[in-house]
Amino acid sequence: MDEPLSPSPPGLAEIIGRARGREPIRVAVVHPCDELSLRAALDARQAGLIDPILVAPRARLEQAARELGGSLEGVQTLDAPHSHAAAEQAVALVRAGGAEALMKGSLHTDELMGAVVAREGLRTSRRVSHCYLLQTPHYPRPFIVTDAAINIAPDLEQKADIIRNAIDLAHAIGVAEPRVAILAAVETVNAAMPATLDAAALCKMADRGQISGALLDGPLAFDNAISIAAARAKGIRSEVAGRADILVVPDLESGNMLAKQLMFLGEAASAGIVLGARVPIILTSRADAYETRMASCALALLLAHHYRSSPP
Template sequence: MTTIRDFAQLLEAAMERAPKRVAIVGAGQRQTLQCIRMAHNMGLAKCLIIDDPERVQRVAAEEGVDVQGMDIIPEGDMGEAAYKAVAMIHAEEADLVMNGRALPVELLRAALDKAKGLRIGKLVSDVSVFEIPDFDRLIFVSDVAIVVSPTLAQKAAIVQNAIDTAIELGVAKPKVAVLAATEMVNPEMPANMDAANLSKMAERGQIRGGFVDGPLAMDNAISLKAARMKGIESKVAGQADILITPDVESGNILAKAISYFARGHMAAVIVGAKCPIVMPSRSDPPEQKLISLALGVYLTR
């Protein structure tokens, strides 16, 4: 399997698995409508819009976006729209879910509902994939959106979800850096101790499919020069594919720092559920939303 190293390759690979039926929660928003129009035109997705039809038609007219050929399921309440999207997955009327203008909590409430949601007995977590200038590979970051303050067991599941996602994108043996403030094991720093335990869990086969090392500071996780200067030698140090953050706050800060300081482009998807849940930022430009959708399409079986 060829390793996907940039978003152009990701889009090309997704097209080979297209089209997929996408239930879109709230498309009455400029960036989302432009995104799904591109996806529809290129044959990436069959778009099933769940929103107020009058709002969708008004925004489409204002922005000059043609919504011909797209199904619009009437529902102006975004909380209810999310539940309709989930029901469409269960009824096999859609293959994956994408958020448009709904608040993330509205979609997640429906997707994670214990009775009606999309849980399949695994931890559900976010995997954000970055294309960063001057990097020869995609960088995966988790979890930046779902598990607020994960326990050690939850962190192990987050690592496994990220490894499985990277493998799907052709990374044969993903290198996972569990991040902390310092690479030295320090019993007074809980995130640092969790990182050390995760490394040992992978060594004992409790996490499978990749190389896991931690604790690693950010510099020696991605810079071979920094790792060598600090005398750190491992299969991960300086060459990580996956960065695991201590909690959602640090993950979200890292993701935005990559986007705004390193000029990285992000595709985001929630994994571990019955289907991929595409969760771009509501402020993302249409082209970036399209890449997130392509990631979701590619991961849909």
Template sequence: MFTDFHCALTWLKDKHIIKKAAVAAAHDIDVLTSVVSARREGILDAVLIGDAGKIRSYLEQLGEKTDQWEIVDEQNEVQAARHTAVLVAEKKVDMPMKGLLQTSTFLKALLDKSLGLIAENGLISQITVFHYPQASRLMLVTDCAINVAPDYSKKLKIMQNAVSLCHKLGIDKPKVAVIAPLELVNPDIQATSDAAMLTLANMRGQIKNCIVDGPLGFDNAVSLAAARHKGIESKVAGYADILLMPDLGAGNILDKSLRYFAGYQTAGVVAGGKVPIIATSRSDSAENKLNSIVLSVLQSL
């Protein structure tokens, strides 16, 4: 089991695993810093699509020789996203990476049905992975950026995407906490009903390869002391690997709180497609973008 991002990076290097990404709107210093770092670590090669002048300028600032990089001059972000998606569909690269452009523009290109990058009945979802230093382990929060108000069926697919990523991280039977405002089922709060149904489906063997419990409040999902104080007996409470959020608003706020309040290292990936999708926030640090590359390379295996 990988306990942090550096551990995962070291494993990839030891296995001599290298993948190739197409970066849409690559003219951003933090994006290029992460891509250059990944290339120097020997885990990634890349096609850089965007404002060629800015890309070359930033590469030079980073001490790179620009003639050693594949650069495509495309200053229109819609066309840059389209070019990226086509390269992935034609299997000329292994995965797409979002640069300095809107997430909606980036994903719209990838979701074009004619390219076949998403399974017919599939659902893509965003997963934020963070290093939880107090427990020396990685944890997942989902969905923080794509599915706005998922119903039961979508939450099931979002959960399955996160469970699959956990397996890549070496967590054989991840514990899933289905988060809600309170621990009791309240018909007026749909998140509690969804959580109870997911838990029951898991108990009956309809959801496999994980342990699910909910509804759980955020406090007792992550704190064993809080769970015990409330008299909650659970294999998940205090030990959660995955925090399945009730909606995008809650997930997005928690995602940003982990970075800006707690200062945790994070990675943002998109799961559920036929290939990993590196889709970090434009405000993410170069370090967090590198973490996202590491996990996406791992996810592709």
């Protein structure tokens, strides 16, 4: 418990800076037909993170640009009759090699993800999942919370893929061997609490090489996962407890509440990305700050470059 910590992973500002030092990626932006989503795409282009391809009804794009006071000059657009068609066209563009990432505009998440996971979509052998990368002044390094946006009540196999996706993200941002804490309400295995059984099984899967590239431990309660003092008080001896890089939640509801509490009460800066498809998917919310949108685009850029040598 007292050995020195491994080097801290880069913070969100450093991640954005690192991404700006690389070649921008072509991103199919799906239906950016309001001021917020169009601004995000154009700002990320101005920041040198993405080369956007706006897939949407041309008339609505032009109206959004007028409301924004911006210009579409020099930006590639693909006309689509409506949001559903825009999602399908964007996915087809990625399949044809015309883009290395997707970005959600002003359409519902289910509509975009429906096109992604369709038979002719962008599925891989992995389960698709969402990762929040968070950085709060109350914890010494950035960390990932997953899955808080896609999988409602994942089973054991789905949790294994959720972990594999998060490990890929950690590797892409420079964490060579991330520490993965599998969360539950307690740190002991309890037959009456399925989350603890899943945690134990996932750790054994890691022991057998079914999940690789990280150190896993669980079940761990949240305090034991992020506080060395709390882990020590419980007598937990672990290379993960107290210094987790990845927090794996039992279900979407607990994960969403944890992430939002950290953002709105814990002063956490955030970025979000969907993994497990053939390309990263930038999944932003209307409530996201400018910094969140830029950091999410930076994650997509780093992942896309990572995928060139290590496809998902």
